[in-house]
Amino acid sequence: MPDTKTKASILVVDDNKITCEVIQRNLTSSGYRVFVAHSVTDAAAVLSHRHIDLLITDYKMPALTGLDMIKYARDHFQDLSIIMLTGYGSIKGAVSAVKQGADEYLTKPFTDKELMDTVEKCIKKYKERNIDPAVLYPDNWHRFGLIGQSRKMKALFSTMQKACENDATVLIHGESGTGKELVARAIHYNHKTRSGYPFIPFNCPGVPPSLFESELFGHVKGSFTGATKDTRGFFEASENGSLFLDEISELPFELQGKLLRVLQEKEFTRVGETRHKKMDVRIIAATNQKLEDLVEKGLFRQDLFFRINVINIEIPPLRDRGNDMLLLAKHFIVKFAKQLEKKEPALTENAIAALQNHAWPGNVRELENLIHRSLIMNEKAYLHSAVFPNAMKNTLCREKNLTLSLDEMTRKYVRDVVAHTCGNKTKALKILKIDRKTLLKKL
Ligand SMILES: Nc1ncnc2c1ncn2[C@@H]1O[C@H](COP(=O)(O)OP(=O)(O)OP(=O)(O)O)[C@@H](O)[C@H]1O
Ligand SMILES: [Mg+2]
CATH class of the missing domain: 1.10.8.60 (Helicase, Ruva Protein; domain 3)
Structure with a gap:
């Protein structure tokens, strides 16, 4: 990471020239580039000509005050960090400064160390919120909308990469809202051969058990009341691509056996037909429940769990990232x-x-x-x-x-x-x- 000190430019605004000088001397000797202004109007002129990372402004100034300064800076230069200098015991001033958009306040008189600590903290925050796009989007995965730089997400990306290089079944586990579907899509659209074919999501609990087979495998005309024409199922629609079985833990027990058979034999039969159809479909399943626990409780078939749990992807909750x-x-x-x-x-x-x-x-x-x-x-x-x-x-x-x-x-x-x-x-x-x-x- 570049040295933040040599990079940062600071503007000090105070009508008191001595205060300005002292702060300028301190900060310059620590490697910062420091500009000074003795009024809000002068400060506005500096801001419009120079790139400033941090503004340090006094609260009490004749004519326009520190609060006017903050308001102006926030309205025109929203990315700036701001420190307000307030008089001793002026809680009201500090509170209104924070309310107006200051990041920090320093109560006078302050020591050199207090000034330096507060400045460093603000510069660090400035870097955090003005995240460089190269940091935000450093890798391939952002093309699929996936953002993450933490160790856990990097480990996840490397497992995803493996899943893109073969056709093994993937089981994704993660709490609600962690990005299971996004990860499934990213695996499909980054796959070496399947990306040009469809990605079809199938929501397991959304289908009434009586329609499960006809929805997944399709049916022929007249095979049941309401079957007015030959219809392709989700498996056929995903041919050469990927079928995303979302919330697989919700699949009723009796249907789990039917799914297992199809996954094992890699062929299925449309409802009302006897001919088997071969299929080339990559299965990606997702769940927010621990399937191992459901297996133990007898709610999920162990053989199906083993069949789908080939590449296991665990998405970390946001609080761990x-x-x-x-x-x-x-x-x-x-x-x-x-x-x-x-x-x-x-x-x-x-x-x-x-x-x-x-x-x-x-x-x-x-x-x-x-x-x-x-x-x-x-x-x-x-x-x-x-x-x-x-x-x-x-x-x-x-x-x-x-x-x-x-x-x-x-x-x-x-x-x-x-x-x-x-x-x-x-x-x-x-x-x-x-x-x-x-x-x-x-x-
Ligand atoms: N790493 C990420 N980077 C950017 N956006 C993300 C990331 N992870 C998730 N999202 C976004 O968060 C939202 C939820 O993601 P998604 O629907 O994939 O979660 P889910 O785990 O399937 O949720 P649920 O359990 O409720 O079905 C989506 O809008 C998705 O684009
Ligand atoms: Mg989902």
Whole structure:
């Protein structure tokens, strides 16, 4: 990774020339490129001529204030990171700064280390949300809509690659919304010989048992009431291609035997006919249940399980994919912004924190829907967690930073709750169940 320090450009806005100079000297000596402006108007001029990654602005300035500065920056340069400098004890200022779209605030007087830590944190966040397309789409699989860079997804991609090189039956297992169908399609459309032939999805629980055979194998005219013409089944429709048996665990027990026979003999018979037809179909099955458990309970045939479980693909839940969650969020922002003909909003620090703290029971589908909904509602140049639905707010806290002391952790949590309620202290007090004095002390 390139050295972030030599890359980042910072604009410092403060009417106090000495403050500007001190910050400039500190940051320049650490390798940053630093510009200064003494008013919002001057800052606007710098922003329109220079590429700036991080804006550090004072809160109190004559004429236009730091809040005006943030609003201007967010409206025109949504990808910027912003740090607001506030006076000692000005919780109100800090809260309105975060509400307006600042990523961080620093209370004066601050030490060099505090400044440096906050700047580094913001630059890191800036890199995270302005993900380079080469990072987002580094491999072949994004062509099929699959995004992922985590170790687990890379392992999945390598098993998928193997599945594209032969015709062995594939069994995909994953929680709801993890991308089972997407993976099945990607295997088919990347297959060395089958990609030019059909991919046919068949939803096992969607078919009444009485129609199962005629749906899968087809029927001839007059073979049963309602069979008015010869009809091809799903197997014939998938000839030379792939048949995707979705939610295979839901297949009634008696039908499992019929399916097994066809898979073993590689031939089937249309309902009402005696002639066997040979078939060349690749089977990809998916389930969100552990078939081994169903076999143990006697609900799924063991012989069918062995027959389909040749290449086993386990899709990890979103919560186990680390930073992939942000890559996916960014990917969906790009996708839906285009669809809705809106500018791509940047994720604020507090939106990133809300996404990272959520447990994602609905996996990628839940994230996709969340970003879609948020982009419909959002009219700003940045996406703040305030537009996220309440369900996100009752999220399981998955704090991974295990280096904080209990006191630091408590203060961090209090700040997160205040940011989460958009500065509404009454709401924050209700959640935290502490009194106002303690809240102010913690802040
Ligand atoms: N790795 C990924 N990259 C990009 N989009 C993804 C990824 N995984 C899933 N999606 C998207 O998430 C949504 C859900 O995926 P899909 O329908 O394949 O999940 P599923 O596991 O079949 O869900 P269900 O269990 O509900 O049937 C789809 O819109 C899909 O495009
Ligand atoms: Mg599915």
